[in-house]
Amino acid sequence: TSLAVFExxxxxxxxxxxxxxxxxLPSLVARRGQIIVLSSLSQYAPVPDRAAYNASKHALHGLFxxxxxxxxxxxxxxxxxxxxxxxxxxxKNVLVGDGSTAxxxxxxxxxxxxxxxxAEAIYxxxxxxxxxxxxxxxxxxxxxxxxxxxRLFEQLLLPRLTGSxxxxxxx
Numbered sequence: 001t002s003l004a005v006f007e008x009x010x011x012x013x014x015x016x017x018x019x020x021x022x023x024x025l026p027s028l029v030a031r032r033g034q035i036i037v038l039s040s041l042s043q044y045a046p047v048p049d050r051a052a053y054n055a056s057k058h059a060l061h062g063l064f065x066x067x068x069x070x071x072x073x074x075x076x077x078x079x080x081x082x083x084x085x086x087x088x089x090x091x092k093n094v095l096v097g098d099g100s101t102a103x104x105x106x107x108x109x110x111x112x113x114x115x116x117x118x119a120e121a122i123y124x125x126x127x128x129x130x131x132x133x134x135x136x137x138x139x140x141x142x143x144x145x146x147x148x149x150x151r152l153f154e155q156l157l158l159p160r161l162t163g164s165x166x167x168x169x170x171x
């Protein structure tokens with residue numbers, strides 16, 4: 001994957017969230033508001049051949065989990081949202097290593113959430129001031145295996161979820 005692709009994806013996924021948060025933070029502190037960060041299930045189970053995307057989502061977690069600690073005592077709440085596969089057109093605009101787009105097939109394994117269901121779950125999570133909201137067709141056991149036994153996850157579960165195997169090497 002070219003450096004330009006990494007920079008483009010980080011500009012949107014990471015720096016976009018950072019810049020919006022910095023601009024809104026004084027108002028959020030004054031109103032004891034809430035920051036809701038849209039991350040991804042790739043935080044727990046990386047999507048094959050999407051190193052830049054996965055890295056951008058990991059970076060979001062590092063930034064906003066740190067910010068949560070820095071805002072302790074201000075009344076500002078931070079919720080990380082990690083949706084799984086959602087029925088959007090995002091899959092039609094996936095960037096590949098050279099920066100071109102390569103439409104991805106519709107997920108054939110597991111449940112695909114509707115945007116309305118995801119939005120409602122985020123709203124309900126915000127009302128409850130959840131710290132982490134994982135919305136996924138990948139249940140907690142699969143996330144645990146991905147985190148604790150990544151090789152097992154890559155060999156056994158990932159092919160069933162994505163129809164492919166993790167590539168060897170760095171993309």
